Amino acid sequence: MKDEIYSLLKKQADWQKQRKSQPWAEKCRQSVILRRTGNLMREDAAKWNPDRSKSND
Amino acid sequence: MKRVAILLNAMLRDGVIMSYAVFGAVAQMRYTEAVSTMDANILVALEDPEPLTLLSPIYRYCQERGYQSEGEAIRVGDWPVQFIPVFDDLTGEALRFAEQGDIDGEPLRVVRADYLAVIALKTARTKDFLRIHALLEAGAVTMDDIAGLAAKHGLSSQWETYRKRFT
Numbered sequence: 001m002k003d004e005i006y007s008l009l010k011k012q013a014d015w016q017k018q019r020k021s022q023p024w025a026e027k028c029r030q031s032v033i034l035r036r037t038g039n040l041m042r043e044d045a046a047k048w049n050p051d052r053s054k055s056n057d
Numbered sequence: 058m059k060r061v062a063i064l065l066n067a068m069l070r071d072g073v074i075m076s077y078a079v080f081g082a083v084a085q086m087r088y089t090e091a092v093s094t095m096d097a098n099i100l101v102a103l104e105d106p107e108p109l110t111l112l113s114p115i116y117r118y119c120q121e122r123g124y125q126s127e128g129e130a131i132r133v134g135d136w137p138v139q140f141i142p143v144f145d146d147l148t149g150e151a152l153r154f155a156e157q158g159d160i161d162g163e164p165l166r167v168v169r170a171d172y173l174a175v176i177a178l179k180t181a182r183t184k185d186f187l188r189i190h191a192l193l194e195a196g197a198v199t200m201d202d203i204a205g206l207a208a209k210h211g212l213s214s215q216w217e218t219y220r221k222r223f224t
Contacts, residue, residue: 025161028058028083030091032135038093 001044008037058083060134061097062165064119073118075102078155080148080168080176085188087158088170088197096130096137100152100168103142115140147176147210170197175206178215186223193224200224 011033022030068074078084082094103111119131130137143149151172158167168176174192177185192198200220207216 023161024087024158025058027086027091028160031082031086031094034091034093035095 001040001047004040008033008040058097058134058136058165059161059163061099061136061138062160062163064122064124064133064138065099065166066164068115068118071118073114075104076152076155076166077101078152078166078168079158080151080173082188084167084173085191087167088195089191092191096139099138099140100148100155101140101142102149102152111142112140147172147179151176171202171206174198174203175210175212178203178207178212178219179210181215186219189219190223 011030065074065077069077078100079097080100081098082092083097086092101115103114116126116131119133120126124131124133126132127137130139132138141148143152151168154172155166155168158165170192174189177188189203193200193203204213204216207213
């Protein structure tokens, strides 16, 4: 799940460069990703701790 | 969202609803950057004025086409879609003056930015105030637009309170 969350966060970082100028449909797709990222992070909250995961790697 | 647009246009064509317009966060994103939201809110006008059975034709129509209900919403692809009947003069007017947007080539009716802002002003949760701020920041609406529409719908004092606190 951690890899999936990182991948979704990477997508979000890429969007920051474009933000408002994108087509409405694209922003709706981004919104789905934002929701999914939030849901996954909440579901995985007990394990989702970047500092701890780093030391475990 | 294209699947949602296709479904809504089919409902309109088949006479299940008299009109519709997207509002809330999905409508906001027409003007602002993407925001996270749980569902797509659709303002609808229906012929049947009976409150208890108002949404039945919509749910029946969706279920007949294989869409499953999810709480109060209908799941359409990635989106839980919540249908909200027009509930006051403001939302009635918002629906009447809705614009036509475009989702990947499919038309999608959408509430105008000034109505989005004033509906948010009336609803008055923290996320609604953020919506007004985002619409102003995006240049989708002006303070004068909001002030005028708020006055028309008896929301001038709410607008003054917002303006003093946040602008």
